[in-house]
Amino acid sequence: MEPKQKLIQIVVSTGLLIAAYLINRALPSLEMWQRLLIYLVPYIAAGFDVLREAGEGISHGEVFDESFLMTVATAGALLIGFVPGGEAMFPEAVFVMLFFQVGELFEGIAEGNSRRAVSQLLDIRPDTANLECGGEVKTVNPEEVKVGDILVVKPGEKVPMDGIVVEGSSSLDTVALTGESLPRDVRTGDVILSGCVNQNGLLRMKVEKEFGESTAAKILKLVENAGSRKSRSEKFISKFARVYTPIVVLAAAVVAFLPPLISGDFVGNFATWLLRALTFLIVSCPCALVVSVPLAFFGGIGAASKIGVLIKGSGYMDALSRADTVVFDKTGTLTKGVFEVTTLHPECIEAKELLHLAAHVERYSTHPIAVSLRQAFGKENDGCEVENVEEIAGRGIRAAVNGKTVCVGNQKMMEDVGAKWKICNEPGTIIHVAIEGKYAGHIHINDVEKPDAAQAIASLKAVGIRKTVMLTGDREKVAEKVAADLGLDEYRAELFPADKVSEVERLIDEKPDGTSLVFVGDGINDAPVLARADVGIAMGALGSDAAIEAADVVLMDDKPSKIEKAIRISRKTIRIARQNIVLAIVIKIAILLLAAVGLAPMWLAVFGDTGVLLICVLNSTRTLSYKKG
Ligand code: ADP
Numbered sequence: 001m002e003p004k005q006k007l008i009q010i011v012v013s014t015g016l017l018i019a020a021y022l023i024n025r026a027l028p029s030l031e032m033w034q035r036l037l038i039y040l041v042p043y044i045a046a047g048f049d050v051l052r053e054a055g056e057g058i059s060h061g062e063v064f065d066e067s068f069l070m071t072v073a074t075a076g077a078l079l080i081g082f083v084p085g086g087e088a089m090f091p092e093a094v095f096v097m098l099f100f101q102v103g104e105l106f107e108g109i110a111e112g113n114s115r116r117a118v119s120q121l122l123d124i125r126p127d128t129a130n131l132e133c134g135g136e137v138k139t140v141n142p143e144e145v146k147v148g149d150i151l152v153v154k155p156g157e158k159v160p161m162d163g164i165v166v167e168g169s170s171s172l173d174t175v176a177l178t179g180e181s182l183p184r185d186v187r188t189g190d191v192i193l194s195g196c197v198n199q200n201g202l203l204r205m206k207v208e209k210e211f212g213e214s215t216a217a218k219i220l221k222l223v224e225n226a227g228s229r230k231s232r233s234e235k236f237i238s239k240f241a242r243v244y245t246p247i248v249v250l251a252a253a254v255v256a257f258l259p260p261l262i263s264g265d266f267v268g269n270f271a272t273w274l275l276r277a278l279t280f281l282i283v284s285c286p287c288a289l290v291v292s293v294p295l296a297f298f299g300g301i302g303a304a305s306k307i308g309v310l311i312k313g314s315g316y317m318d319a320l321s322r323a324d325t326v327v328f329d330k331t332g333t334l335t336k337g338v339f340e341v342t343t344l345h346p347e348c349i350e351a352k353e354l355l356h357l358a359a360h361v362e363r364y365s366t367h368p369i370a371v372s373l374r375q376a377f378g379k380e381n382d383g384c385e386v387e388n389v390e391e392i393a394g395r396g397i398r399a400a401v402n403g404k405t406v407c408v409g410n411q412k413m414m415e416d417v418g419a420k421w422k423i424c425n426e427p428g429t430i431i432h433v434a435i436e437g438k439y440a441g442h443i444h445i446n447d448v449e450k451p452d453a454a455q456a457i458a459s460l461k462a463v464g465i466r467k468t469v470m471l472t473g474d475r476e477k478v479a480e481k482v483a484a485d486l487g488l489d490e491y492r493a494e495l496f497p498a499d500k501v502s503e504v505e506r507l508i509d510e511k512p513d514g515t516s517l518v519f520v521g522d523g524i525n526d527a528p529v530l531a532r533a534d535v536g537i538a539m540g541a542l543g544s545d546a547a548i549e550a551a552d553v554v555l556m557d558d559k560p561s562k563i564e565k566a567i568r569i570s571r572k573t574i575r576i577a578r579q580n581i582v583l584a585i586v587i588k589i590a591i592l593l594l595a596a597v598g599l600a601p602m603w604l605a606v607f608g609d610t611g612v613l614l615i616c617v618l619n620s621t622r623t624l625s626y627k628k629g
């Protein structure tokens with residue numbers, strides 16, 4: 001029910017309750033059952049949805065939920081007047097139901113606010129697109145736009161779909177996607193992503209992906225689905241409710257029947273104890289937890305999205321908060337992955353030809369090395385034929401260029417094909433080339449560390465990460481230098497993707513129980529490791545579908561410094577969820593004890609229950625806010 005409808009329901013039933021009360025005052029000679037009938041009107045108005053839910057619960061065999069508890073407690077209050085010695089409690093029964101509904105109303109409002117806040121944070125859903133069609137520009141729904149259509153994006157507008165600029169230049173604000181407000185300049189030929197805001201120039205773009213496949217739609221879907229992967233605290237709550245509620249119902253039955261039986265005067269004492277048992281039932285509603293804990297996680301996921309970190313489920317938040325070891329991939333993760341070709345060392349062919357062959361073999365690869373070699377060569381389409389491309393992860397690539405088999409990769413790749421490679425002592429990454437199994441020379445390429453990498457490692461240490469490790473397929477020399485520059489605790493070099501998995505497994509065994517291992521990669525050929533780690537973080541995911549799919553946590557930009565922030569947000573969220581669990585349980589147990597000995601009247605029980613719910617819900621909404629810095 002929408003909060004507005006709930007409010008109307010509460011107001012109407014309050015009116016009916018007052019009317020019923022006045023009628024009863026005016027007609028003191030009414031029989032008990034006649035008065036019951038009069039109070040049934042406001043009772044049903046106030047609680048029809050609760051009664052219906054309780055009925056549905058029973059028909060599905062899920063007896064012990066909060067609706068059931070409220071129904072039993074209020075029905076008991078309506079009927080207690082018919083028990084010998086019992087005092088009629090008709091208005092109280094209606095009042096309890098009403099108050100429960102007020103609690104539900106608050107809960108609905110708080111949840112709505114959180115959802116709205118999160119969707120505002122993620123203000124990336126485009127509402128319209130300006131479609132060019134027959135010389136005219138029409139405003140249409142982005143879902144109607146097809147791949148290949150031309151769109152116009154005016155200054156100040158959101159880029160509605162993913163595509164390529166065909167005319168114009170501008171700078172784009174990517175803050176909604178990455179949390180960073182550094183504008184990105186784009187010109188004709190550049191790829192632009194949905195969710196960015198066009199700041200100054202007019203752009204014409206060709207659409208490359210349907211709306212459902214666009215970056216904005218994917219991110220929104222991820223955030224919306226995040227709630228379905230439950231955290232341990234959430235699982236604990238549902239398990240807890242399943243065990244706890246039947247115990248409470250049983251305890252209530254014991255409170256109602258046992259003391260009067262023992263006292264010897266069952267009829268004389270039953271009404272008093274029945275009332276206590278009913279009060280007991282009301283307090284026992286676990287709704288404060290059932291509602292507030294998932295709400296806390298929802299807010300935490302929203303706060304992380306705000307800084308460009310997508311956490312795919314609250315379970316990963318749990319694991320992040322317990323991080324002990326953080327393992328990094330090197331290329332593209334700690335280094336920029338943008339290699340510069342420094343020197344060419346050809347053997348028996350021309351230097352130009354060496355680069356030419358390498359660039360062609362790498363034509364279809366997405367590996368950062370491939371991208372760099374292609375860029376260094378420049379003109380890609382010179383009519384050469386490239387066939388039978390085979391990428392060997394952690395080694396290199398083999399392909400037939402104009403009919404000749406060319407291998408491009410590291411030393412291991414050369415050993416595989418029996419080419420006699422030369423040792424080279426220059427620093428940096430070395431890419432060897434072999435033609436038809438014969439060594440043709442090597443290419444020196446150099447990568448640079450990301451500007452925030454060293455600070456990212458330092459800040460992880462500062463939040464208590466015990467160990468930082470770098471795994472790479474690159475040479476020992478390169479790895480040693482990067483590890484020393486950045487202050488990593490450990491590094492392993494010359495690894496294949498499968499070795500990276502076994503290294504991660506070893507590190508998982510070494511870490512203390514109850515903590516978790518985080519692996520950070522760029523999603524290119526490290527999907528198996530991302531999957532094996534307790535939490536797999538892919539970075540630079542803006543525009544890379546593979547990374548978005550493989551990882552548990554996605555960093556939209558490629559800043560390793562976001563990891564420490566994600567850990568801090570997770571810890572805060574878990575702390576708030578725990579506070580709620582402890583607070584709710586302590587207050588409830590206190591009221592339960594008071595109720596059992598008759599010191600808590602029924603209204604106090606309801607008040608306590610709703611109060612705890614409210615405090616917990618408000619506490620949960622704190623997870624939404626995260627101070628940058
Ligand atoms: P990292 O662990 O640093 O991310 P990879 O596992 O992706 O590195 O690659 C390890 C090594 O394998 C690289 O340093 C390079 O020598 C070689 N290699 C991998 N892919 C390619 C490629 N497409 N072209 C040339 N060499 C490659």
Ligand code: MG
Nearest residue numbers: 329331524526
């Ligand atoms: Mg890599």
